[in-house]
Amino acid sequence: MNDLDQKILTMLIDDGRLxxxxxxxxLGISRVHARDRVQRLIADGIIEKFTVIVNPEKIGNTVxxxxxxxxxxxxxELVAEDLARQPEVRSLYIMSDMMSLHIHTLTEDNKALEDFARRNLLSRRHVVKVNCKMLLTRVKNRRGGTRI
Known part of the structure; x- marks a missing residue:
């Protein structure tokens, strides 16, 4: 991947519909050259997919x-696979110690969050410890922009 590819990626991260x-x-290149570079980024697996980022508050998921x-x-692995199927789970990672999961959830309110935790974590076999922190303010998101 070279500098031109990086510039294309930066542009597509900002607006995948370009x-x-x-x-x-x-970028001062031909349309055909731009298409070829994007298609190569896709073929090489650098771009995995194009997607939409939804504002969760606009659809009622405020927590x-x-x-x-x-x-x-x-x-x-069993716990991770089952949790990944839950609609509240937006991202889930197995961490390097091979005994920790890092999970991001979105729910409509605190009651729904508590219900998720009770149903999926607190009474689950193999779960040893649960720590939950709620987001207060999003300063920077995966798209790279600040939001204050």
Missing amino acids: SFADIARD SAFFDVEVDPQGI
């Missing part, structure tokens, strides 16, 4: 919480 013509115009969950190592 046309090849828009990319070409901003954003992060769980750090300690799990018996023999049950970590």
Whole structure:
């Protein structure tokens, strides 16, 4: 990946709907060259997919919480797979110690968050410890922009 590819990625991260013509115009290259570079980024697996970022508050999911969950190592994959299927779970990671999960959830309110935790964590076999922190203010998100 070179400097041109990085510039294209930065542009697409900011607006995944940019046309090849828009990319070409901003970078001073031909539309065909821009298309070829984007297609190569896709073929090489650098771009995995194009998606939409939804403002959760606009659809009624106002409680954003992060769980750090300690799990018996023999049950970590089973617990992770089951949690990944839950609609409240927006992202889930198995951490390097192979006994911790880091989970981001979105729920409509505190009661729904508590229900999720009771149903999926507090009474689950293999779960040893649960730590939950709720988001107060989003300063920077995955798209890279500040939001204050």
